[in-house]
Amino acid sequence: MFTPTRRARPFTARAPxxxxxxxxxxxxxxxxxxxxILLYSFTTxxxxxxxxxxxxxxxxxxxxxxxxxxxxxxLLLSIQVALVATFIALIxxxxxxFAISRTRFFGREAITFLVILPIALPGIIxxxxxxxAFGLFGIDxxxxxxxxxxxxxxxxxxxxxxxxxxxxxxxxxxxxxxxLGANSLQTLRYILLPxxxxxxxxxxxxxxxxxxxxxxxxxxTAGQQNTLPIWIYSQLSRPRQRPVTNVVAVFVIAITFIPIxxxxxxxxxxxx
Amino acid sequence: MSALSPxxxxxxxxxxxxxxxxxxxxxxxxxxxxxxxxWLGVIYLGSLGxxxxxxxxxxxxxxGIVVREFTLDTYRQLFTQSNLDIVARTVAMAAAVTVACAxxxxxxxxxxxxxxxxxxKVAFFIAVTLPLWSSYLVRVYAWKLILAKEGVVxxxxxxxxxxxxxxxxxxVPTIGGPSLSVSMYGTFFAFVYVWLPYMIIPTYTALERxxxxxxxxxxxLGARPVETFRRVILPLAMPGVIAGSIFTFSLTLxxxxxxxxxxxxxxFIGQVVLIQQGTAGNIPxxxxxxxxxxxxxxxxxxxxxxxxxxxxx
Numbered sequence: 001m002f003t004p005t006r007r008a009r010p011f012t013a014r015a016p017x018x019x020x021x022x023x024x025x026x027x028x029x030x031x032x033x034x035x036x037i038l039l040y041s042f043t044t045x046x047x048x049x050x051x052x053x054x055x056x057x058x059x060x061x062x063x064x065x066x067x068x069x070x071x072x073x074x075l076l077l078s079i080q081v082a083l084v085a086t087f088i089a090l091i092x093x094x095x096x097x098f099a100i101s102r103t104r105f106f107g108r109e110a111i112t113f114l115v116i117l118p119i120a121l122p123g124i125i126x127x128x129x130x131x132x133a134f135g136l137f138g139i140d141x142x143x144x145x146x147x148x149x150x151x152x153x154x155x156x157x158x159x160x161x162x163x164x165x166x167x168x169x170x171x172x173x174x175x176x177x178x179x180l181g182a183n184s185l186q187t188l189r190y191i192l193l194p195x196x197x198x199x200x201x202x203x204x205x206x207x208x209x210x211x212x213x214x215x216x217x218x219x220x221t222a223g224q225q226n227t228l229p230i231w232i233y234s235q236l237s238r239p240r241q242r243p244v245t246n247v248v249a250v251f252v253i254a255i256t257f258i259p260i261x262x263x264x265x266x267x268x269x270x271x272x
Numbered sequence: 273m274s275a276l277s278p279x280x281x282x283x284x285x286x287x288x289x290x291x292x293x294x295x296x297x298x299x300x301x302x303x304x305x306x307x308x309x310x311w312l313g314v315i316y317l318g319s320l321g322x323x324x325x326x327x328x329x330x331x332x333x334x335x336g337i338v339v340r341e342f343t344l345d346t347y348r349q350l351f352t353q354s355n356l357d358i359v360a361r362t363v364a365m366a367a368a369v370t371v372a373c374a375x376x377x378x379x380x381x382x383x384x385x386x387x388x389x390x391x392x393k394v395a396f397f398i399a400v401t402l403p404l405w406s407s408y409l410v411r412v413y414a415w416k417l418i419l420a421k422e423g424v425v426x427x428x429x430x431x432x433x434x435x436x437x438x439x440x441x442x443x444v445p446t447i448g449g450p451s452l453s454v455s456m457y458g459t460f461f462a463f464v465y466v467w468l469p470y471m472i473i474p475t476y477t478a479l480e481r482x483x484x485x486x487x488x489x490x491x492x493l494g495a496r497p498v499e500t501f502r503r504v505i506l507p508l509a510m511p512g513v514i515a516g517s518i519f520t521f522s523l524t525l526x527x528x529x530x531x532x533x534x535x536x537x538x539x540f541i542g543q544v545v546l547i548q549q550g551t552a553g554n555i556p557x558x559x560x561x562x563x564x565x566x567x568x569x570x571x572x573x574x575x576x577x578x579x580x581x582x583x584x585x
Binding site: 020031032036040052093095098117120121122128130131135155184185186214219232233249253256257261264265 | 286301318323380383406407408414415418420424426465469523542545566569
């Protein structure tokens, strides 16, 4: 029998306290490492990281800025690699996105699978296969060997953003454009590119952030070159001026947080 | 009007080009895909193939030179007890990390999907993805600081007077160690931490797609919230959880940084690959070792695909 009074809402409109507490703890878990990194970039201890820090100083920021020239070449290399890899990923990623979204064809699934593969497979596999291929063909390690590795796993980021945007773009828009006499290049120029503009920007920024701090593939494709993450990695086993590593880490966090944050804002309509 | 009467005006090159593309969709498709396929199909897959090929070569123990003839010797070497232990340890860690990530990800994903306001969802989404994209190495390094003997966790245990508990936990054989940062616990915590966002996002996406009306229908049919959760929400969330598990599992299988920075000296697959191809110079064995996570992941992806995980990505 239908009894309206028994009809309870499946879940209360407000979250139970226990759930909120769990959510808070998970967020704390996600963010406390960043706080720790920041805290220890101010510690007065040079070789150990006792908690709580015995004293606080901002001097390590001065040291990192002026007394450690070894930081700058890796930083520059990382930026250059990230820029070039992002550029390649933008082109290749959006080409695939266009091809996938305009037509259904034989092998379409295989191509989407192929795009995801470099991040679905552990990074070490991409790294070592590229390395052994370079070895087989006698290619010396260079700026470009790093870029090849990075661009390979950055493609998927751009592709994902662009394909999601194209999927949400109503087909009627391009059809209307064609009906109004625009040729396909004009449709591309006036309809599609403006539509995917922010998706490209977001994908590009994510690709930049991904490349900027990648270390696993880079270890295999860099040879003797130092990118910033490789520099940080080498510092982990070196006890000298440890807080300087934290200063660089804070800098890396800052330089990746900004584009990621912007990218998320740009694509929030595609993500929800 | 020009589209209807093309012959009346001289047509520009771009216009003619456009018509050409329109009339030749296959050619257009090939042009679009040529560069990406060259890159991913030839450079990437080619490299993967070359790697696979090398696993069928062997290293001459006396000369230290790779012998380029087909042999299964390297795989025979792979299936020795100590190597199988490494594989088992890595797979067990990947499984444990995946389960822990799924358990931690569910409440926050559920909260995001069911209770957060639209603006709250955006904020949560950004909050969850920020750590995902930001420096992996820096975050691993942070855990070393947190779990070190004199670090935060040790301090908290000390302040609560629970030093004995920590010592007992660390005294467990094979997974314990002198401090959290040099034990399997450290490896486990760092893995769970770095891969957690990969689990939250697909789980959230799957939960977000569960229509509210379905939950109301379930309640109307007399299900208590617990039943609705178990019989409606959980099954619908599973593809998302499986999609997330692809990442947590795969990334753990291949990682060599975390067990190196935070762990006792027990080896994981990634570390062996690094050592074999680097200092040991045994590319064939390194290649054979990478085949293990590859095979595991292909099987995993195949099963995940059958369970509908790709739609949740």
